[in-house]
Amino acid sequence: MKAPIRVAVTGAAGQIGYATVFRLASGEVFGPDQPVILHLVELPQAMGALDGVHMELDDCAFPTLAGVVKESSDNLEKAFADCNWVLCVGSVPRKAGMERGDLVRVNGPIFTSTGKAIDSAAAKDVRVVVVGNPCNTNCLIAMENAPSVPRDRWFAMTRLDQNRAASQLAQKAGRPVGSVKNVAIWGNHSATQYPDFYQARIDGKPVTDVISDQAWLQGEFIETVQKRGAAVIKARGASSAASAANAALDTVKSLIRPTDMGDCVSVAVCSDGSYGVDDGLVFGYPLVSDGTNWKIDQGIEHNDFAKQKIAATLQELRDERDAVKDLLP
Ligand code: NAX
Numbered sequence: 001m002k003a004p005i006r007v008a009v010t011g012a013a014g015q016i017g018y019a020t021v022f023r024l025a026s027g028e029v030f031g032p033d034q035p036v037i038l039h040l041v042e043l044p045q046a047m048g049a050l051d052g053v054h055m056e057l058d059d060c061a062f063p064t065l066a067g068v069v070k071e072s073s074d075n076l077e078k079a080f081a082d083c084n085w086v087l088c089v090g091s092v093p094r095k096a097g098m099e100r101g102d103l104v105r106v107n108g109p110i111f112t113s114t115g116k117a118i119d120s121a122a123a124k125d126v127r128v129v130v131v132g133n134p135c136n137t138n139c140l141i142a143m144e145n146a147p148s149v150p151r152d153r154w155f156a157m158t159r160l161d162q163n164r165a166a167s168q169l170a171q172k173a174g175r176p177v178g179s180v181k182n183v184a185i186w187g188n189h190s191a192t193q194y195p196d197f198y199q200a201r202i203d204g205k206p207v208t209d210v211i212s213d214q215a216w217l218q219g220e221f222i223e224t225v226q227k228r229g230a231a232v233i234k235a236r237g238a239s240s241a242a243s244a245a246n247a248a249l250d251t252v253k254s255l256i257r258p259t260d261m262g263d264c265v266s267v268a269v270c271s272d273g274s275y276g277v278d279d280g281l282v283f284g285y286p287l288v289s290d291g292t293n294w295k296i297d298q299g300i301e302h303n304d305f306a307k308q309k310i311a312a313t314l315q316e317l318r319d320e321r322d323a324v325k326d327l328l329p
Contacts, residue, residue: 001033001034001035002033002034002035003035004034004035004036004037004066004067005030005034005035005036005037005084005085006036006037006038006039006069006081006082006083006084006085006123007024007036007037007038007039007083007084007085007086007087008038008039008040008041008079008080008083008085008086008087009021009024009038009039009040009041009087009089010041010042010073010079010086010087010088010089010090010114010132011041011042011088011089011090011091011132012038012040012041012042012050012053012089012090013040013042013046013049013050013052013053014046014089014090015238015239015241016089016131016241016244016245016248017040017053017089017090017245018053018241019241019242019244019245019246020087020089020245020248020249021038021040021053021057022056022057022060022062023245023249024036024038024249025038025057025060025062025064025065026060026062026064027062027063027064028249029249029252029253030064030256032063032064034064035064035065035066036064036065036066037066037067037068037069038057038065038067038068038069039069039070039071039079039080039081039083040053040054040068040069040070040071041070041071041072041073041076041079041080041090042070042072042073042090043072043073043090044072044073044074047070047072050070051070054068054070073090073110076113076114076116076117076121077117077120077121078121079117079121080117080118080121080122080126081121081122082121082122082123083118083121083122083123083126084122084123084125084126084127085126085127085128085129085252086114086118086122086126086127086128086129087128087129087131087248087252088111088114088128088129088130088131088132088138088139088142089131089132089248090110090132091107091110091132091133091138092106092107092110093133093239094133100134100190100320101320101323103133103134104134104137104320104323104324105323105324107132107133107134107138108137108138108141108324108327109327110132110138111130111132111138111139111141111142111145111327112141112142112145112327113145114142114145115141115142115143115144115145115146116145116146118142118146118149119145119146119147119148119149122149125153126149126153127153127154127155127255128142128143128149128153128154128155129155129156129157129248129251129252130142130154130155130156130157131157131244131248133189134188134189134190134320135156135157135189135268136156136188136189136268136281136282136283136284136317136320137282137317137320137321137323137324138156139154139155139156139268139282140270140280140281140282140321140324140328141324141327141328142154143270143282144327144328144329145327145328145329147329151270152269152270152293152294154269154270154282155251155255155267155268155269156189156267156268156269156282156284157189157244157247157248157251157267157268158185158189158193158266158267158268158284159247159248159250159251159254159265159266159267160189160240160243160244160246160247161185161189161193161195161225161228161266161284162183162184162185162195162247162265162266163243163246163247163250164195164224164225164228164243165183165185165195165197165200165221165225166180166183166200168221168224168225169183169197169200169202169207169211169221170202172211172213172216172221173202173207173210173211175202175203175210179202179203180200180201180202180207181200181201181202181204181260181262181263181264182199182200182201182262182263182264182286183195183196183197183199183200183264183266184196184199184200184264184266184284184285184286184297184300185266185284185286186275186283186284186285186306186309186310186313187268187283187284187309187310187312187313187314187316187317188268188283188284188313188316188317188320189268189284190226190313190316191226191227192226192309192312192313192316193225193226193284193313194222194306194309194310194312194313195221195222195225195226196286196306197211197217197221197222198302198303198305198306199264199286199300201262204262218305222309228240251265251267254267254289255267255289255294256289256291256292257289257291258289258290258291259287259288259289259290264286264287264288264297265286265287265288265289265294266284266285266286266287267284267285267287267294268282268283268284268285269282269283269285269287269294269296270282271283271285272296274296274298275296275300275302275310276310276314277314278314278318281314281317281318281321282317283314283317284313285297286300
Protein backbone atom coordinates (compact mmCIF):
# COMPACT_ATOMS: atom_id res chain seq x y z
CA MET A 1 0.00 0.00 0.00
CA LYS A 2 1.16 3.54 -0.78
CA ALA A 3 1.01 6.48 1.66
CA PRO A 4 -2.58 7.76 1.96
CA ILE A 5 -3.80 10.73 -0.03
CA ARG A 6 -6.38 13.18 1.28
CA VAL A 7 -9.50 13.94 -0.73
CA ALA A 8 -11.99 16.58 0.37
CA VAL A 9 -15.61 16.64 -0.76
CA THR A 10 -17.76 19.65 0.11
CA GLY A 11 -21.51 19.15 0.29
CA ALA A 12 -20.72 15.53 1.16
CA ALA A 13 -24.17 14.85 2.63
CA GLY A 14 -25.99 16.22 -0.42
CA GLN A 15 -27.25 14.04 -3.23
CA ILE A 16 -24.12 14.29 -5.44
CA GLY A 17 -21.86 14.02 -2.40
CA TYR A 18 -23.64 10.86 -1.29
CA ALA A 19 -23.18 9.33 -4.74
CA THR A 20 -19.48 10.31 -4.77
CA VAL A 21 -17.87 9.47 -1.44
CA PHE A 22 -18.42 5.71 -1.43
CA ARG A 23 -16.83 5.35 -4.84
CA LEU A 24 -13.86 7.47 -3.75
CA ALA A 25 -13.46 5.25 -0.68
CA SER A 26 -13.77 2.01 -2.65
CA GLY A 27 -10.47 2.29 -4.53
CA GLU A 28 -12.22 2.66 -7.88
CA VAL A 29 -10.71 6.07 -8.65
CA PHE A 30 -7.17 6.05 -7.24
CA GLY A 31 -6.57 2.31 -7.36
CA PRO A 32 -6.67 -0.68 -4.99
CA ASP A 33 -3.21 0.10 -3.56
CA GLN A 34 -3.89 3.77 -2.83
CA PRO A 35 -5.42 4.45 0.60
CA VAL A 36 -7.63 7.53 0.80
CA ILE A 37 -8.45 9.73 3.79
CA LEU A 38 -11.76 11.43 3.07
CA HIS A 39 -12.37 14.98 4.30
CA LEU A 40 -16.14 15.44 4.34
CA VAL A 41 -17.31 19.04 4.53
CA GLU A 42 -20.83 20.27 5.15
CA LEU A 43 -22.82 23.22 6.44
CA PRO A 44 -23.14 23.21 10.25
CA GLN A 45 -26.83 22.21 10.03
CA ALA A 46 -25.99 19.17 7.89
CA MET A 47 -23.32 17.72 10.21
CA GLY A 48 -25.87 15.27 11.66
CA ALA A 49 -26.65 13.88 8.22
CA LEU A 50 -22.91 13.69 7.60
CA ASP A 51 -22.54 11.47 10.69
CA GLY A 52 -24.92 9.06 8.97
CA VAL A 53 -22.80 9.07 5.80
CA HIS A 54 -19.74 8.36 7.96
CA MET A 55 -21.50 5.39 9.61
CA GLU A 56 -22.33 3.96 6.22
CA LEU A 57 -18.73 4.42 5.06
CA ASP A 58 -17.59 2.46 8.13
CA ASP A 59 -20.17 -0.20 7.33
CA CYS A 60 -18.73 -0.69 3.84
CA ALA A 61 -15.38 -1.77 5.39
CA PHE A 62 -13.44 -0.55 2.35
CA PRO A 63 -9.77 -1.62 2.73
CA THR A 64 -8.70 1.55 0.88
CA LEU A 65 -10.47 3.94 3.25
CA ALA A 66 -7.72 5.03 5.65
CA GLY A 67 -9.74 7.59 7.62
CA VAL A 68 -12.57 10.09 7.65
CA VAL A 69 -12.29 13.72 8.74
CA LYS A 70 -15.55 15.64 9.15
CA GLU A 71 -15.55 19.43 9.24
CA SER A 72 -18.16 22.12 9.02
CA SER A 73 -17.86 24.84 6.41
CA ASP A 74 -17.10 27.24 9.27
CA ASN A 75 -13.64 25.63 9.53
CA LEU A 76 -12.50 25.42 5.93
CA GLU A 77 -8.79 25.58 6.69
CA LYS A 78 -9.10 22.51 8.90
CA ALA A 79 -11.37 20.92 6.30
CA PHE A 80 -8.81 21.24 3.49
CA ALA A 81 -5.65 20.68 5.58
CA ASP A 82 -3.05 18.78 3.50
CA CYS A 83 -5.65 17.72 0.91
CA ASN A 84 -4.36 16.52 -2.46
CA TRP A 85 -7.75 16.80 -4.13
CA VAL A 86 -10.72 19.01 -3.33
CA LEU A 87 -14.06 18.30 -4.98
CA CYS A 88 -16.23 21.38 -4.51
CA VAL A 89 -19.78 20.08 -4.73
CA GLY A 90 -21.44 22.04 -1.91
CA SER A 91 -23.39 25.09 -3.00
CA VAL A 92 -26.93 26.30 -3.21
CA PRO A 93 -28.86 24.73 -6.11
CA ARG A 94 -30.86 27.01 -8.38
CA LYS A 95 -34.43 27.51 -7.18
CA ALA A 96 -37.54 28.20 -9.23
CA GLY A 97 -37.62 31.76 -10.50
CA MET A 98 -33.90 32.31 -9.86
CA GLU A 99 -31.91 33.82 -12.71
CA ARG A 100 -28.42 32.60 -13.51
CA GLY A 101 -27.06 35.95 -12.38
CA ASP A 102 -28.75 35.53 -8.98
CA LEU A 103 -27.14 32.12 -8.54
CA VAL A 104 -23.68 33.55 -9.27
CA ARG A 105 -24.23 36.13 -6.55
CA VAL A 106 -25.52 33.52 -4.02
CA ASN A 107 -22.79 30.93 -4.55
CA GLY A 108 -19.88 33.21 -5.48
CA PRO A 109 -19.02 34.14 -1.87
CA ILE A 110 -18.76 30.42 -0.92
CA PHE A 111 -15.91 30.18 -3.40
CA THR A 112 -13.91 33.17 -2.12
CA SER A 113 -13.56 31.46 1.28
CA THR A 114 -13.00 28.09 -0.41
CA GLY A 115 -10.16 29.52 -2.52
CA LYS A 116 -8.53 31.25 0.45
CA ALA A 117 -8.67 28.11 2.61
CA ILE A 118 -7.26 25.91 -0.18
CA ASP A 119 -4.51 28.45 -0.69
CA SER A 120 -3.43 28.41 2.94
CA ALA A 121 -4.11 24.82 4.02
CA ALA A 122 -4.14 22.29 1.16
CA ALA A 123 -1.19 20.14 0.05
CA LYS A 124 1.34 21.65 -2.36
CA ASP A 125 0.12 19.38 -5.17
CA VAL A 126 -3.59 20.09 -4.62
CA ARG A 127 -5.96 19.77 -7.57
CA VAL A 128 -9.47 21.19 -7.37
CA VAL A 129 -12.59 20.14 -9.28
CA VAL A 130 -15.57 22.49 -9.01
CA VAL A 131 -18.99 20.89 -9.52
CA GLY A 132 -21.26 23.39 -7.73
CA ASN A 133 -22.93 25.75 -10.17
CA PRO A 134 -22.28 28.02 -11.90
CA CYS A 135 -19.16 25.87 -11.88
CA ASN A 136 -16.95 27.75 -14.37
CA THR A 137 -17.32 31.06 -12.58
CA ASN A 138 -17.20 29.52 -9.09
CA CYS A 139 -13.91 27.92 -10.13
CA LEU A 140 -12.66 31.29 -11.39
CA ILE A 141 -13.52 32.91 -8.05
CA ALA A 142 -11.79 30.18 -6.01
CA MET A 143 -8.72 30.19 -8.27
CA GLU A 144 -8.36 33.98 -8.10
CA ASN A 145 -8.56 33.78 -4.30
CA ALA A 146 -5.78 31.17 -4.15
CA PRO A 147 -2.78 32.91 -5.71
CA SER A 148 -0.21 30.34 -4.54
CA VAL A 149 -1.95 27.37 -6.24
CA PRO A 150 -0.82 27.07 -9.88
CA ARG A 151 -3.56 27.76 -12.39
CA ASP A 152 -3.28 24.38 -14.07
CA ARG A 153 -4.66 22.75 -10.89
CA TRP A 154 -8.17 24.19 -11.26
CA PHE A 155 -10.97 22.40 -13.07
CA ALA A 156 -14.70 22.98 -13.51
CA MET A 157 -16.87 20.05 -14.51
CA THR A 158 -18.12 19.74 -18.08
CA ARG A 159 -17.70 15.96 -18.10
CA LEU A 160 -21.36 15.29 -17.48
CA ASP A 161 -22.06 17.17 -20.70
CA GLN A 162 -19.41 15.14 -22.52
CA ASN A 163 -20.93 11.88 -21.28
CA ARG A 164 -24.44 13.02 -22.14
CA ALA A 165 -23.33 14.00 -25.65
CA ALA A 166 -21.50 10.70 -26.23
CA SER A 167 -24.57 8.79 -25.17
CA GLN A 168 -26.89 10.74 -27.50
CA LEU A 169 -24.54 10.24 -30.47
CA ALA A 170 -24.21 6.50 -29.74
CA GLN A 171 -27.97 6.05 -29.58
CA LYS A 172 -28.57 7.96 -32.79
CA ALA A 173 -25.88 5.91 -34.61
CA GLY A 174 -27.06 2.62 -33.07
CA ARG A 175 -23.53 1.98 -31.80
CA PRO A 176 -22.22 1.23 -28.28
CA VAL A 177 -21.26 4.33 -26.34
CA GLY A 178 -17.67 3.08 -26.08
CA SER A 179 -17.28 3.56 -29.82
CA VAL A 180 -17.79 7.34 -29.45
CA LYS A 181 -14.58 9.32 -28.85
CA ASN A 182 -13.29 12.86 -28.77
CA VAL A 183 -16.47 14.64 -27.71
CA ALA A 184 -15.38 18.13 -26.73
CA ILE A 185 -17.54 20.49 -24.70
CA TRP A 186 -16.58 24.10 -25.33
CA GLY A 187 -17.30 26.96 -22.94
CA ASN A 188 -19.71 27.16 -20.08
CA HIS A 189 -21.48 24.32 -18.24
CA SER A 190 -24.82 25.91 -19.11
CA ALA A 191 -27.36 26.03 -21.89
CA THR A 192 -24.84 27.93 -24.07
CA GLN A 193 -22.23 25.14 -24.04
CA TYR A 194 -21.15 23.83 -27.43
CA PRO A 195 -20.97 20.00 -27.67
CA ASP A 196 -18.63 19.67 -30.64
CA PHE A 197 -19.92 16.83 -32.80
CA TYR A 198 -17.72 17.98 -35.71
CA GLN A 199 -14.57 16.78 -33.90
CA ALA A 200 -16.15 13.65 -32.39
CA ARG A 201 -15.68 10.20 -33.88
CA ILE A 202 -17.70 7.00 -33.93
CA ASP A 203 -15.69 3.82 -34.57
CA GLY A 204 -12.84 6.11 -35.66
CA LYS A 205 -14.92 7.87 -38.33
CA PRO A 206 -16.10 11.50 -38.20
CA VAL A 207 -19.57 11.67 -36.66
CA THR A 208 -20.84 13.52 -39.72
CA ASP A 209 -19.89 10.48 -41.87
CA VAL A 210 -21.84 8.13 -39.59
CA ILE A 211 -24.84 10.35 -38.81
CA SER A 212 -25.92 12.06 -42.02
CA ASP A 213 -28.76 13.99 -40.39
CA GLN A 214 -26.99 17.40 -40.09
CA ALA A 215 -30.19 19.09 -38.98
CA TRP A 216 -30.42 16.71 -36.02
CA LEU A 217 -26.77 17.27 -35.12
CA GLN A 218 -26.98 21.06 -35.32
CA GLY A 219 -30.39 21.26 -33.67
CA GLU A 220 -31.95 18.55 -31.55
CA PHE A 221 -28.66 16.93 -30.50
CA ILE A 222 -27.13 20.13 -29.13
CA GLU A 223 -30.36 21.17 -27.49
CA THR A 224 -30.84 17.77 -25.84
CA VAL A 225 -27.36 17.95 -24.29
CA GLN A 226 -27.77 21.59 -23.26
CA LYS A 227 -31.13 20.96 -21.61
CA ARG A 228 -30.56 17.45 -20.26
CA GLY A 229 -30.29 18.66 -16.68
CA ALA A 230 -33.76 20.22 -16.86
CA ALA A 231 -35.17 17.07 -18.50
CA VAL A 232 -33.83 14.92 -15.63
CA ILE A 233 -35.38 17.28 -13.06
CA LYS A 234 -38.72 17.07 -14.88
CA ALA A 235 -38.66 13.26 -15.02
CA ARG A 236 -37.12 12.47 -11.64
CA GLY A 237 -38.33 15.39 -9.57
CA ALA A 238 -34.71 15.96 -8.54
CA SER A 239 -31.58 17.10 -10.33
CA SER A 240 -28.92 14.76 -11.75
CA ALA A 241 -27.04 13.13 -8.91
CA ALA A 242 -25.59 9.70 -9.76
CA SER A 243 -24.60 10.83 -13.26
CA ALA A 244 -23.10 14.05 -11.89
CA ALA A 245 -21.11 12.12 -9.28
CA ASN A 246 -20.00 9.69 -11.98
CA ALA A 247 -18.83 12.59 -14.15
CA ALA A 248 -16.87 14.14 -11.26
CA LEU A 249 -15.09 10.82 -10.72
CA ASP A 250 -14.54 10.42 -14.48
CA THR A 251 -12.91 13.86 -14.46
CA VAL A 252 -10.43 12.84 -11.75
CA LYS A 253 -9.71 9.47 -13.41
CA SER A 254 -9.08 11.13 -16.77
CA LEU A 255 -6.65 13.61 -15.25
CA ILE A 256 -4.57 10.97 -13.46
CA ARG A 257 -4.37 8.59 -16.42
CA PRO A 258 -3.03 9.16 -19.94
CA THR A 259 -5.66 10.05 -22.51
CA ASP A 260 -6.14 7.43 -25.23
CA MET A 261 -4.88 8.37 -28.70
CA GLY A 262 -7.64 10.13 -30.64
CA ASP A 263 -9.68 10.90 -27.54
CA CYS A 264 -9.98 13.95 -25.29
CA VAL A 265 -11.11 14.89 -21.82
CA SER A 266 -13.63 17.70 -21.58
CA VAL A 267 -12.93 19.97 -18.61
CA ALA A 268 -13.13 23.70 -18.05
CA VAL A 269 -9.70 25.11 -17.21
CA CYS A 270 -8.01 28.49 -16.88
CA SER A 271 -7.61 29.75 -20.43
CA ASP A 272 -4.18 30.66 -21.75
CA GLY A 273 -5.85 32.51 -24.62
CA SER A 274 -6.26 29.38 -26.76
CA TYR A 275 -8.96 29.64 -29.42
CA GLY A 276 -9.42 33.36 -28.82
CA VAL A 277 -10.76 32.97 -25.27
CA ASP A 278 -9.80 35.66 -22.75
CA ASP A 279 -6.71 34.76 -20.78
CA GLY A 280 -7.71 33.67 -17.25
CA LEU A 281 -11.35 32.79 -17.97
CA VAL A 282 -12.37 29.26 -16.87
CA PHE A 283 -13.48 27.84 -20.21
CA GLY A 284 -14.44 24.33 -21.31
CA TYR A 285 -11.87 22.82 -23.69
CA PRO A 286 -10.84 19.39 -24.92
CA LEU A 287 -7.69 18.39 -23.01
CA VAL A 288 -5.12 15.68 -23.43
CA SER A 289 -3.54 14.33 -20.23
CA ASP A 290 -0.31 12.36 -19.75
CA GLY A 291 -1.51 11.28 -16.28
CA THR A 292 0.23 14.16 -14.50
CA ASN A 293 0.10 17.19 -16.75
CA TRP A 294 -2.46 18.20 -19.33
CA LYS A 295 -2.63 20.47 -22.33
CA ILE A 296 -5.41 21.97 -24.38
CA ASP A 297 -5.88 20.09 -27.64
CA GLN A 298 -4.53 22.55 -30.20
CA GLY A 299 -4.94 23.01 -33.92
CA ILE A 300 -8.67 22.33 -34.23
CA GLU A 301 -10.13 24.23 -37.20
CA HIS A 302 -13.63 25.42 -36.36
CA ASN A 303 -16.18 26.09 -39.08
CA ASP A 304 -18.52 29.08 -38.95
CA PHE A 305 -21.22 27.12 -37.08
CA ALA A 306 -18.77 26.17 -34.31
CA LYS A 307 -17.25 29.66 -34.17
CA GLN A 308 -20.67 31.18 -33.63
CA LYS A 309 -21.53 28.71 -30.84
CA ILE A 310 -18.17 29.26 -29.12
CA ALA A 311 -18.57 33.04 -29.33
CA ALA A 312 -21.98 32.82 -27.59
CA THR A 313 -20.76 30.71 -24.68
CA LEU A 314 -17.65 32.90 -24.36
CA GLN A 315 -19.83 35.99 -24.07
CA GLU A 316 -21.91 34.35 -21.33
CA LEU A 317 -18.76 33.57 -19.33
CA ARG A 318 -17.51 37.15 -19.73
CA ASP A 319 -20.86 38.39 -18.40
CA GLU A 320 -20.66 36.00 -15.43
CA ARG A 321 -17.12 37.19 -14.68
CA ASP A 322 -18.26 40.81 -14.82
CA ALA A 323 -21.11 40.04 -12.39
CA VAL A 324 -18.65 38.83 -9.73
CA LYS A 325 -15.83 41.36 -10.30
CA ASP A 326 -15.98 42.38 -6.63
CA LEU A 327 -15.18 38.78 -5.58
CA LEU A 328 -12.02 38.67 -7.74
CA PRO A 329 -9.06 40.21 -5.91
P1 NAX B 1 -27.83 19.11 -2.73
O1 NAX B 1 -28.63 20.31 -2.31
O2 NAX B 1 -28.43 17.75 -2.66
O3 NAX B 1 -26.47 19.06 -1.89
C1 NAX B 1 -25.68 20.18 -1.71
C2 NAX B 1 -25.03 20.01 -0.36
O4 NAX B 1 -24.09 21.05 -0.22
C3 NAX B 1 -26.02 20.11 0.79
O5 NAX B 1 -25.88 18.98 1.64
C4 NAX B 1 -25.64 21.40 1.50
O6 NAX B 1 -25.80 21.31 2.90
C5 NAX B 1 -24.17 21.52 1.11
N1 NAX B 1 -23.64 22.89 1.10
C6 NAX B 1 -24.26 24.02 0.70
N2 NAX B 1 -23.43 25.06 0.87
C7 NAX B 1 -22.27 24.56 1.35
C8 NAX B 1 -21.04 25.14 1.73
N3 NAX B 1 -20.84 26.45 1.67
N4 NAX B 1 -20.05 24.32 2.17
C9 NAX B 1 -20.24 22.98 2.26
N5 NAX B 1 -21.39 22.38 1.94
C10 NAX B 1 -22.39 23.17 1.48
O7 NAX B 1 -27.30 19.46 -4.20
P2 NAX B 1 -26.64 18.46 -5.26
O8 NAX B 1 -27.69 17.89 -6.11
O9 NAX B 1 -25.70 17.55 -4.56
O10 NAX B 1 -25.85 19.52 -6.19
C11 NAX B 1 -24.69 20.17 -5.75
C12 NAX B 1 -24.24 21.19 -6.79
O11 NAX B 1 -23.90 20.54 -8.01
C13 NAX B 1 -25.32 22.23 -7.16
O12 NAX B 1 -24.70 23.50 -7.21
C14 NAX B 1 -25.72 21.82 -8.56
O13 NAX B 1 -26.19 22.92 -9.31
C15 NAX B 1 -24.40 21.30 -9.09
N6 NAX B 1 -24.45 20.44 -10.29
C16 NAX B 1 -23.44 20.58 -11.18
C17 NAX B 1 -23.38 19.80 -12.34
C18 NAX B 1 -22.25 19.96 -13.31
O14 NAX B 1 -22.29 19.28 -14.35
N7 NAX B 1 -21.25 20.81 -13.10
C19 NAX B 1 -24.44 18.83 -12.65
C20 NAX B 1 -25.25 18.42 -11.47
C21 NAX B 1 -25.55 19.50 -10.49
O15 NAX B 1 -26.65 20.23 -10.95
